[in-house]
Amino acid sequence: MGFFKLSQAFFSTAMLAFLLYVFLRLLFSCWILPIRAYRKIKKNGFGGPTPSFPMGNIREMKNTSSKININYSSLGSSVISHDIHSTVFPYFARWQKSHGKVFIYWLGTEPFLYIAEPEFLRKMSSGVLGKSWGKSNVFKHDRKPMFGSGLVMVEGDDWVRHRHVITPAFSPPNLKAMARLMVEPAAKMLERWATLINSGKPEIDVEREITTMAGEIIARTGFGLSYQNGSKVYEKLRAMQITLFNSNRYVGVPFSKWICPKKTLEAKKLGREIDQLLLSIIDNRRKSWDGSPQIDLLGFLMEGNRVDGRVGKSLTAREIVDECKTFFFAGHETTALALTWTLLLLAMHPDWQSQLREEIRQVIGDEEIDYTSLAGLKKMGWVMNEVLRLYSPAPNAQRQAREDIKVDNLVIPNGTNMWIDVVAMHHDPAIWGDDVNEFRPERFKDDHLYGGCKHKMGFLPFGFGGRMCIGRNLTMMEYKVVLTLMLTRFSFSLSSSYRHSPSILLSLRPRYGLPLIVQPL
Ligand code: HEM
Ligand SMILES: *[C@@H]1O[C@H](CO)[C@@H](O)[C@H](O)[C@H]1NC(C)=O
Numbered sequence: 001m002g003f004f005k006l007s008q009a010f011f012s013t014a015m016l017a018f019l020l021y022v023f024l025r026l027l028f029s030c031w032i033l034p035i036r037a038y039r040k041i042k043k044n045g046f047g048g049p050t051p052s053f054p055m056g057n058i059r060e061m062k063n064t065s066s067k068i069n070i071n072y073s074s075l076g077s078s079v080i081s082h083d084i085h086s087t088v089f090p091y092f093a094r095w096q097k098s099h100g101k102v103f104i105y106w107l108g109t110e111p112f113l114y115i116a117e118p119e120f121l122r123k124m125s126s127g128v129l130g131k132s133w134g135k136s137n138v139f140k141h142d143r144k145p146m147f148g149s150g151l152v153m154v155e156g157d158d159w160v161r162h163r164h165v166i167t168p169a170f171s172p173p174n175l176k177a178m179a180r181l182m183v184e185p186a187a188k189m190l191e192r193w194a195t196l197i198n199s200g201k202p203e204i205d206v207e208r209e210i211t212t213m214a215g216e217i218i219a220r221t222g223f224g225l226s227y228q229n230g231s232k233v234y235e236k237l238r239a240m241q242i243t244l245f246n247s248n249r250y251v252g253v254p255f256s257k258w259i260c261p262k263k264t265l266e267a268k269k270l271g272r273e274i275d276q277l278l279l280s281i282i283d284n285r286r287k288s289w290d291g292s293p294q295i296d297l298l299g300f301l302m303e304g305n306r307v308d309g310r311v312g313k314s315l316t317a318r319e320i321v322d323e324c325k326t327f328f329f330a331g332h333e334t335t336a337l338a339l340t341w342t343l344l345l346l347a348m349h350p351d352w353q354s355q356l357r358e359e360i361r362q363v364i365g366d367e368e369i370d371y372t373s374l375a376g377l378k379k380m381g382w383v384m385n386e387v388l389r390l391y392s393p394a395p396n397a398q399r400q401a402r403e404d405i406k407v408d409n410l411v412i413p414n415g416t417n418m419w420i421d422v423v424a425m426h427h428d429p430a431i432w433g434d435d436v437n438e439f440r441p442e443r444f445k446d447d448h449l450y451g452g453c454k455h456k457m458g459f460l461p462f463g464f465g466g467r468m469c470i471g472r473n474l475t476m477m478e479y480k481v482v483l484t485l486m487l488t489r490f491s492f493s494l495s496s497s498y499r500h501s502p503s504i505l506l507s508l509r510p511r512y513g514l515p516l517i518v519q520p521l
């Protein structure tokens, strides 16, 4: 009896001590550490909205965004303004008014440094190598099923190795080989449109159509859709995207990963199945490769591995799997959105449709589309840049400091998250001039890289520094191939059912799709 009581007392004390320990740990990591980080940044003179515990500024962000979106969408299609910053990021637009273009805000218990000032960005990034940048830990959980430890996510020496192995896969000769793979999915889509128009339905939601097509293109150029199991991978990747879509709502809030356990589990399961299928594709290719030239990224990666196959210089099969997933998620929606927004702007500016058609006639004529001839489509290049400026599919760039970073006499402490507001900079009259919100592709005529922007860090559709998008030449090619095919067959005008509501759903998308009236030429 006495012994029993004693042990009971012992256990409850132990239990109590354990609970106390857990509580203190929680208090420390969710409360004291963030406060300490906050003080440190604050000491350096950065301002910002006052956070609350445990949501930080998230509630305020949700509040403003829902209100504005409702009003905006009720405007109807008669008003299409390209002045979108205050509608897609209402909270940032508001905070900018009281705190300037550089300030701190909080996602849950994680402090973020907001940056919409190109000169600050230049100074900050000039001293940091690509390999020394981190990608925000708080987003890693959400993005793990999508990117694994692919190029978007890796850091440090691993990033150097991945980037080194992958870069040659995007070399001009390889891109040239991939151009052919793009024509067929595009032609298939245009056939479908022709059928729809013939059956009396000229109004087509081009956003959905183009996204599907771009998924097919990236599956072909990425890992070979036509291979057995290739289309299964593609379907599962699409399913995973739909599952994850919209589920990263409480980033930074402690334990938020437990809020949607079902989605998390489902995404994990899909992730495992995709990995299995891709591994089997890699395995089969390795066994059956007969030396014939590769035509997709997976092939180039495997070939590169073989040539440069020293230890520490190549990727493992697992890593290649993650890169294939990364290409899919980083590559198809962004490209699709660039094309989608282009069709909106061309529908609003028929004169540019004619100009591009004329250019296509002169440069391509009746020839087959070829990588080399695409370079001659100069005006199309301006249009692409102008669209990426006004409706940047990647609306922001993210970083996390992995060391203290000095900017003039300020210090951004190790561990600080950074959120670079690309939309704000692309719409800032201070660096672009008063016509900042007008569609004027000719601004890229004499300055094809920066479009006359006063600051070289003011135009960042593909990010900046060593971690800039690796797929931008592939995207440029895909954009030109697909747009050329579309413009030579059809003309586009706005549909009265289009509601202009650019929104952030991971990327910058038209919330209600993009219905257009499509007519054969
Ligand atoms: C219009 C289309 C595209 C846009 C707007 C875009 C935009 C971006 C941006 C903003 C970044 C982040 C850069 C940074 O943090 O500084 C990025 C990185 C990346 N993109 Fe793209 N991208 C596009 C197409 C593609 C395509 C087609 C692929 C691959 C097939 C691709 C693969 C990647 C990869 C692997 C990274 C990570 C690079 C690294 O961290 O080293 N992207 N992209
Ligand atoms: C959110 O909006 C509601 C009503 O619109 C208001 O009562 C509340 O105080 C707002 N919360 C924040 C954090 O702004």
Ligand SMILES: *[C@@H]1O[C@H](CO)[C@@H](O)[C@H](O)[C@H]1NC(C)=O
Pocket (backbone or CB within 6 Å): 067, 068, 071
């Ligand atoms: C949105 O519209 C409603 C009426 O349609 C109006 O009462 C409200 O004040 C508007 N909100 C904003 C933020 O403009």
Ligand SMILES: *[C@@H]1O[C@H](CO)[C@@H](O)[C@H](O)[C@H]1NC(C)=O
Pocket (backbone or CB within 6 Å): 228, 229, 276, 277, 280, 281, 284
């Ligand atoms: C397809 O995947 C299954 C397992 O899901 C595997 O057994 C089969 O060998 C794969 N086929 C090819 C051609 O990769």
Ligand SMILES: *[C@@H]1O[C@H](CO)[C@@H](O)[C@H](O)[C@H]1NC(C)=O
Pocket (backbone or CB within 6 Å): 402, 403, 404, 414, 415
């Ligand atoms: C930055 O912080 C991380 C974790 O807090 C630590 O592991 C790392 O060594 C720090 N880096 C530097 C350069 O101090």
Ligand SMILES: *[C@@H]1O[C@H](CO)[C@@H](O)[C@H](O)[C@H]1NC(C)=O
Pocket (backbone or CB within 6 Å): 170, 469, 470, 471, 472, 473
């Ligand atoms: C894209 O192509 C240009 C010129 O053809 C080259 O200078 C640049 O390095 C390429 N970029 C990437 C990311 O491969």
